[in-house]
Amino acid sequence: MASSGDAGTVTPAPNFNAEADCEVLRKAMKGLGTDEKALINLLCYRSNAQRQELKIKYKSMFGRDLVDDIKGELSGHFEDVMLGIMMPIPDFAAYSVKKAVKGLGTDEETLIEVICTATNEELTAIKEAYKRLYKKSMEDAVRTDLSGDFKRMMVSLMTASREPEGPVDQAKAAAEAKALYDAGEGQMGTDESKFNQILCVRSYSHLRAVFADYARISKTDIVGAIKKEMSGDLEKAYLAVVRSVMDRPSFFADRLYRFMKGAGTDDDDLVRVVVARCEVDMVQIKEAFPKLYNNQGKSLASFIKGDTSGDYERSLLALIREK
Template structure:
């Protein structure tokens, strides 16, 4: 979804791309004693996901082998996880991440929020198709069985992929929605969460910006403050994610990157997902927002939090 700025990626199509030559170079890097990790990084971190798919097809055609399986057998640890994530087509990768978030003991609501609160209608539909194909179940049915309450209703609404994606701004309608949000929140005993859900899920980003401006004029405080006062837990985080993406999309992802690396231990799955998925979209914008918000570069954070080939590959993807 276009949020009013021209995204700038760090990973772009490689000029003079030759999938066959790349496939041969990767085969050579993994053949015999030892593995040439530098070559693997130089090739895969400098190709788009679509180009990596072509390399994998050439690799299978030339050698009758699955490139991902060969890479997994040669690599280990977080470096292996990163390289494998880079090799999966994005819709399938998102579907896998959502499935893992919904499977096992407990639900990782953070993944659901990061993905479903930030996607366009078309992206959401493509991910749902991949999910159905991979797991034989609909994403919506798994969300309904693994989440509850207001958060479940938000996730199911987002799954409908029915947001207005025009750039039309109607000031009178924005005033009406702003008043409705004010009545549903601070002016009511208890919160009418369905009003927040309906407006934040359906209105286009430009209209939402107008609604937020009107709301602040009426209430005397930003919409984020109302959400924090009226909601808690996962529904609060989900609604705030939508608001943050509308107001400053790169800043939202910069915050997610920061949270993946701050404190004791790095949340490597989260870091990998963010770097792999955003490097072809808006990583330059995210890096700029990161410096503004945290006074340090993404590269500095990665360098201090990660090691070895894992660090080198992450740095190649964000540089």
């Protein structure tokens, strides 16, 4: 679920006509050659729910599977984008988690990105999708790939039992800010379990109050404290939670910047974030992107144009509603 201020660049098409759309899609893929522009102009301008309707209508009209036809016609990162947007939103997140734990080694950064930024509702839907798609519990799949405090934190989050939003108890927030200080900066060593109990359980509104109090009692803020007290994947995971609580679109804007800065592009990561966020908070991500301290005020679109090309570039720009 997005917060009330969030908005996606991709919204439902007005006057949606599934039958007419399916005629266009079939024509674009029939015979020799593919009309990639027609696919982009149609599929990137429909909501995820509308695309799910198109899959059913296409099969009923032509006796063919729309996703299989797309797979047969496209390739490379452009194919990745188009197949990604055809998946129901929780299925795509579950697919991203599966990819992160598959084979040798684990892509911890993707696990952190998906699990640490999701709400209870989102996590519940992702876990259900994972079970349906892969016949295994997501918690079991992730847990076997991780260890130590990082594993405990991710297991805590995957229970999807963060307290609901409500009025903030300021006295409790102040007490928990002190508890975090005492568990970290205020002693030798760090009591990670205390960070877990508070950061993985309390509501976002409560945590914002805790972080404000923390900045009052410490010489640093909660981000600085985590950087000082933690390391490795545990540090990255706690920072992802904190940044999601404070400003989730900025967290994703920073991720996108990192995927494209310097030589080379992390294309799989770029595709994942654009596909996952285009219907959630991409409007705010685009606003946050030029404000990142180290990208000289450039827009997200300018980075995508500099790092991608062809139909791949056109599909990403369509999803973020830029030319």
